[in-house]
Amino acid sequence: xxxxxxxxxxxxxxxxxxxxxxxxxxxxxxxxxxxxxxxxxxxxxxxxxxxxxxxxxxxxxxxxxxxxxxxxxxxxxxxxxxxxxxxxxxxxxxxxxxxxxxxxxxxxxxxxxxxxxxxxxxxxxxxxxxxxxxxxxxxxxxxxxxxxxxxxxxxxxxxxxxxxxxxxxxxxxxxxxxxxxxxxxxxxxxxxxxxxxxxxxxxxxxxxxxxxxxxxxxxxxxxxxxxxxxxxxxxxxxxxxxxxxxxxxxxxxxxxxxxxxxxxxxxxxxxxxxxxxxxxxxxxxxxxxxxxxxxxxxxxxxxxxxxxxxxxxxxxxxxxxxxxxxxxxxxxxxxxxxxxxxxxxxxxxxxxxxxxxxxxxxxxxxxxxxxxxxxxxxxxxxxxxxxxxxxxxxxxx
Numbered sequence: 178x179x180x181x182x183x184x185x186x187x188x189x190x191x192x193x194x195x196x197x198x199x200x201x202x203x204x205x206x207x208x209x210x211x212x213x214x215x216x217x218x219x220x221x222x223x224x225x226x227x228x229x230x231x232x233x234x235x236x237x238x239x240x241x242x243x244x245x246x247x248x249x250x251x252x253x254x255x256x257x258x259x260x261x262x263x264x265x266x267x268x269x270x271x272x273x274x275x276x277x278x279x280x281x282x283x284x285x286x287x288x289x290x291x292x293x294x295x296x297x298x299x300x301x302x303x304x305x306x307x308x309x310x311x312x313x314x315x316x317x318x319x320x321x322x323x324x325x326x327x328x329x330x331x332x333x334x335x336x337x338x339x340x341x342x343x344x345x346x347x348x349x350x351x352x353x354x355x356x357x358x359x360x361x362x363x364x365x366x367x368x369x370x371x372x373x374x375x376x377x378x379x380x381x382x383x384x385x386x387x388x389x390x391x392x393x394x395x396x397x398x399x400x401x402x403x404x405x406x407x408x409x410x411x412x413x414x415x416x417x418x419x420x421x422x423x424x425x426x427x428x429x430x431x432x433x434x435x436x437x438x439x440x441x442x443x444x445x446x447x448x449x450x451x452x453x454x455x456x457x458x459x460x461x462x463x464x465x466x467x468x469x470x471x472x473x474x475x476x477x478x479x480x481x482x483x484x485x486x487x488x489x490x491x492x493x494x495x496x497x498x499x500x501x502x503x504x505x506x507x508x509x510x511x512x513x514x515x516x517x518x519x520x521x522x523x524x525x526x527x528x529x530x531x532x533x534x535x536x537x538x539x540x541x542x543x544x545x546x547x548x549x550x551x552x553x554x555x556x557x558x559x560x561x562x563x564x565x566x567x568x569x570x571x572x573x574x
Contacts, residue, residue, distance in 0.1 A: 204322075204491060209236045210478055211491065215322030215351070216404065216501070224381035226351050227272075229326040230401040230410075231375070231503035232478040239480070241432040242289075243496035246483025248432075249289045249336035252475060252508065255426055255434045257570040262515045263338030265370045268363035268396070269507060272351035272376070273320035275309075275327040277487045282307050282343075285332040285485040291339050306342060307331065310366065312359035313349040321490035323351070328486035329499050330375055330507045337511025344369070351376070357390050364395050373510040374400045374418075375503035377410035384411045384450055391417035397523045399510045401502035402470040403444025407552025407561070413469055414448035417523050419513075419530075420469035421505045422563050423476025424546060439549025439562035440477045443502060445469055446553070446561055456524070456531045460559045472530060472543070472573075473563040474505045474512075509568075516571030526574065533573040534565040542573030 205212040211233040218228045238245030253260060275281075279299040286293045286306075294306040302308065311317065327345055335343050344366060348359040356376065363372050377400060391398045391412070400413035402422040413420035423443030427436040447464025454467060462468045475482070478500025487494045513526065520526040533542040543566035546555050553561035568574075 209234060211235055213322040213325065213490070215320065215326065218378060223379045224383060225353060227353060227356055227376040227378045228351070229323060229376050229503055230404050231326050231329055231499050231501040232404060234478045234481050234498040234500060238498045239428060240483065242483030244483060244498045246481055246498040247475065248483060249291070251432055252336065252482070256474065256512065256568050258337065258512060258515060261339055263341035263511070264514065264517060266342045266344055266366065266368040267334050267338060267371045267373065267510055267514055268344045268346055268366065268369045269327065269330040269334060270346050270348065270356060270359045270363060270372060270374050271323055271327040271330060272348045272356060273323040274317045274347055275324040275345065275488060276319055278309055278327060278331065278345055279307060281328055281485050281487055282331055282335070286335065288485070289336065291335055308342070308344045310344055310346045310362065312346060312355060312362050317347050317349045319488065321488050324488035325484070325486050325490055325497065325499070326375060326503055329484045329503055330373060332484055333482060333504060334373060334507035334511040337508050338514040341511070341514050342368070353387070357387060360390050364393065369396045371510040371514050372396045372398050373507040374398065374412060375506045377401060377403060377413055380409055380411050380414060380448060380450055382450060387412065388415050388417055391415050391523060394522050397513060397520055397526045399506045401506040404442050404501045405444060406442045407446055408444050409446045409448055409469055410444055413444065414451050414467055416451055416454045416467055419509065419523060419527060420471045420564070421502060421509045422470030422473035423502045423505050424473050424563055424567055425477035425549070426475050426480045437544060437546055437567060439546055439551060439555040441549065441551050443470070443473065443476060443551050443562060445551055456528045459535055460531070468561065470564040471527060472509060472565050472568065473546070474508050474567050476500055476502045476505045512568055512571060513574045516574035518574045530565060530573055534559065538572060540572065542569060543567060544569050
């Protein structure tokens with residue numbers, strides 16, 4: 178509860194002290210957590226620009242990766258996933274340019290025994306493991322906070338689906354117009370089966386107009402539920418997007434899984450603008466709108482993941498320990514890709530997830546998380562902290 182209050186205060190502080198729209202705010206440091214400037218929202222940006230949802234742990238953590246970040250093997254073990262697999266293409270949507278994307282992606286991959294991209298040209302369409310595409314047809318300017326977001330996204334979607342090709346689509350800026358143009362571009366790329374968006378912004382009355390970008394046949398869409406407990410953000414509240422929430426994992430001295438609770442700062446609640454979809458009608462909720470999240474995985478920065486990024490930010494570069502629902506969104510996109518499902522749109526995927534929750538198979542597809550609080554309590558069954566819970570293998574997809 179203390180951390181939920183902390184991040185609610187930080188959100189309020191960000192709105193109160195943020196600069197004019199489009200300008201960068203200073204990062205916020207509280208204890209051992211750094212909240213990047215790109216993860217703060219200016220009041221003037223609501224409905225116009227989006228922010229990242231990643232947080233940096235400034236001390237060594239307890240995972241088995243560099244700096245004590247969780248390793249790919251650990252997360253795969255937490256969620257009963259195989260070490261290999263994946264198919265077709267996963268698109269990651271981020272803003273601005275990440276100049277060291279290819280080399281950092283390969284360093285991360287080499288560190289954990291994952292496939293590497295052999296091409297030295299990040300934008301070559303013939304690349305088989307990793308590629309960069311520019312939304313505006315030209316390289317955007319660099320933004321170090323967004324570069325760290327992109328590093329997290331491309332590395333951890335790759336960690337979950339090692340044999341899928343990863344395409345980073347770089348929007349010219351974090352304006353919603355550019356970000357959704359990048360989404361449209363991703364949809365047009367051959368072979369894209371999943372699209373992950375680790376960004377978002379406070380809900381606003383005009384948001385449903387953006388739903389047309391996701392209410393299409395083609396890939397499935399995933400979005401971070403946000404890093405302010407009990408608060409909702411768009412596009413995760415779209416009826417046509419899988420809203421991915423956050424958990425906190427516990428491990429023993431050997432790094433093995435011992436438990437999972439709801440993350441106190443994970444976003445959740447009912448949308449005031451999006452109506453409840455048919456696949457949620459049988460789920461018990463306190464509100465009448467679309468409820469989020471749908472599903473969750475590790476996001477607590479205290480149990481954050483190892484990320485490699487050499488684009489210097491706040492005087493640092495190299496290995497980082499990063500958390501936030503910016504972790505869980507690409508991880509979930511990779512998990513669904515790993516499952517090899519033949520969904521032709523997000524509605525089909527969400528219908529399957531809720532069907533497997535409401536009528537569980539003999540071996541449950543999801544881990545029901547009943548401990549934790551983000552302003553809402555974790556409950557037996559669906560809740561506003563973790564949704565249906567966390568995946569156990571890929572049977573739920």
